[in-house]
Amino acid sequence: MSLPTSTTSVGRRSFLAGACATCAAAVAGCAGYGSGPAPAAPPPPAGAAAGALVSTADVPVGGGVALAAQNVVVTQPTAGTFKAFDATCTHQGCTVNEVAEGTIRCPCHGSSFSAADGSVTGGPATAPLPEKAVKVVGNAVTLA
Ligand code: FES
Numbered sequence: 001m002s003l004p005t006s007t008t009s010v011g012r013r014s015f016l017a018g019a020c021a022t023c024a025a026a027v028a029g030c031a032g033y034g035s036g037p038a039p040a041a042p043p044p045p046a047g048a049a050a051g052a053l054v055s056t057a058d059v060p061v062g063g064g065v066a067l068a069a070q071n072v073v074v075t076q077p078t079a080g081t082f083k084a085f086d087a088t089c090t091h092q093g094c095t096v097n098e099v100a101e102g103t104i105r106c107p108c109h110g111s112s113f114s115a116a117d118g119s120v121t122g123g124p125a126t127a128p129l130p131e132k133a134v135k136v137v138g139n140a141v142t143l144a
Helices: 007-031
Strands: 052-055 064-067 072-078 081-086 098-100 103-105 112-114 120-122 134-137 140-143
Touching: 052 064, 052 072, 064 098, 081 134, 081 140
Parallel strands: none
Antiparallel strands: 052 140, 064 072, 072 081, 098 103, 103 112, 112 120, 134 140
């Protein structure tokens, strides 16, 4: 009578022990995932250049968008023509925050400015919004 050799079962134990060590490392790696640094911001859209302000598709024809973080208003007075203006109202320094019906509007005292050239269309402001040079690169409006 022969006893079964233990080679096979030892082999399995060794294999399982190795597999468990691998699993433990993987689990430890996963456990640390949530406590690490925040993931990087997504890359800019394809075709966007560094310094891109906004996608051309996000600027309505005859209107515009106020970009508070960049302190810029980007407008598209006519299809394919993009303009940008400093978003600091020339009356008392509030940030203009709306573009509607061809005008850029200030919420503080109601001044309005032309979306085409930044000129005053309604007081109390008396000076135009300074224009900023922009260009279209790919599908993005960028500072020139
Ligand atoms: S600060 Fe804009 S209207 Fe007064």
